Amino acid sequence: KRQTSMHIVAIKKWNQSIENADDSNRNFNHGIRQTGASTRILGGTMAVLRSKLLIFNFVMGLGVRQLSRFVEESAKLDAMETAFNTLSGGGKKASVAIDKLTKATDGTVSNMDLFQQANNAMVLGITKNSDEMAVMFDMAQRLGEALGRDARSSIESFVTGVGRQSRMMLDNIGIIVKTDEAYEIHAETLKKNVDDLTVLERKQAFLNATMEAAKEKVAGLPPEVENARRKFQRMTADIDNATARIGDYFTPKAMEAAEAVSKLAKSLDV
Numbered sequence: 001k002r003q004t005s006m007h008i009v010a011i012k013k014w015n016q017s018i019e020n021a022d023d024s025n026r027n028f029n030h031g032i033r034q035t036g037a038s039t040r041i042l043g044g045t046m047a048v049l050r051s052k053l054l055i056f057n058f059v060m061g062l063g064v065r066q067l068s069r070f071v072e073e074s075a076k077l078d079a080m081e082t083a084f085n086t087l088s089g090g091g092k093k094a095s096v097a098i099d100k101l102t103k104a105t106d107g108t109v110s111n112m113d114l115f116q117q118a119n120n121a122m123v124l125g126i127t128k129n130s131d132e133m134a135v136m137f138d139m140a141q142r143l144g145e146a147l148g149r150d151a152r153s154s155i156e157s158f159v160t161g162v163g164r165q166s167r168m169m170l171d172n173i174g175i176i177v178k179t180d181e182a183y184e185i186h187a188e189t190l191k192k193n194v195d196d197l198t199v200l201e202r203k204q205a206f207l208n209a210t211m212e213a214a215k216e217k218v219a220g221l222p223p224e225v226e227n228a229r230r231k232f233q234r235m236t237a238d239i240d241n242a243t244a245r246i247g248d249y250f251t252p253k254a255m256e257a258a259e260a261v262s263k264l265a266k267s268l269d270v
Contacts, residue, residue: 073112073240074247080115087122088130097130104134105141106224108151108233110240117155124163125200126207136162139214143173146221151233158214165206175213182209 081094088097094115101114117137122128127136137155144154154173161169167177180194186205187194197205 070243070247071251072247073244074251077112077115077244077247080112080119083119084115084122087119088128097133100130100134101137104138105151105155106230106234108141108230108237109137109155110152110237112240112244113152113155113237117152117159120156121159121163124159125203126159126162136211136214139218140173142218142221142224143175143214145230147172147174149173158210162207162210163203165203170210174217175210177206177209177213179206179209182206185209 084094084097088094097118098111098114101118102109102111105114114137118130118133121133121136127133136158140155140158141151144151144157149157149172157169157172158175160166161172161175165179167179170177182205183194183197183202186201186208187197190197190201192201
């Protein structure tokens with residue numbers, strides 16, 4: 001009886017062990033199923049994210065950023081043109097003035113840079129006359145070219161040099177002005193003492209002396225010739241002008257495109 005009782009206890013322990021093993025197996029299988037489900041969810045999320053990234057890269061590859069640059073350049077040029085018309089009193093259309101300045105610089109300076117320097121000239125009080133500007137720009141370009149400088153920086157040196165009475169800026173393009181002598185000559189013309197000259201009169205005296213010095217320098221230069229440097233500058237100016245024109249064409253749709261890309265970029269936050 002004692003042995004029988006011991007066998008019964010052993011059998012019960014064995015059966016309990018089997019039941020415990022079955023429970024562990026069921027729990028393990030349940031864990032596997034949950035892991036699989038999580039993996040499928042994560043895999044699905046990654047797949048969606050990857051798809052959106054591919055679409056985003058594709059859209060950016062179409063040139064959205066480049067298009068934005070075109071539109072930005074167009075907007076800047078419009079702002080410059082508006083400022084020019086305002087500063088010049090609206091006497092002449094900006095298109096007429098820009099044609100004169102383009103011809104004076106042989107097409108080597110972009111419309112953007114021409115408007116910028118023309119506006120700078122008017123803000124500094126040099127002149128509001130596009131014909132006078134054309135003469136200034138032409139001389140500045142020729143003097144700068146003789147010294148190996150590009151047309152844009154040469155015009156900037158001329159305009160800023162005269163407007164701020166900076167002999168150092170004018171020296172960049174070979175123009176030397178004796179300020180005291182310029183004041184004396186202008187004061188004599190006005191029948192005034194040098195000390196009595198106003199700020200505007202001193203600026204005019206400096207401008208007169210600069211123009212005389214520039215004309216004298218240009219007169220000593222050889223005739224203008226077409227060269228590789230000038231052709232390259234013209235090409236660069238044409239590209240800049242084309243960029244603005246392309247921007248004009250795409251501006252009506254630019255805002256829509258920008259909004260669409262912004263929404264697509266935000267949708268990547270899954």
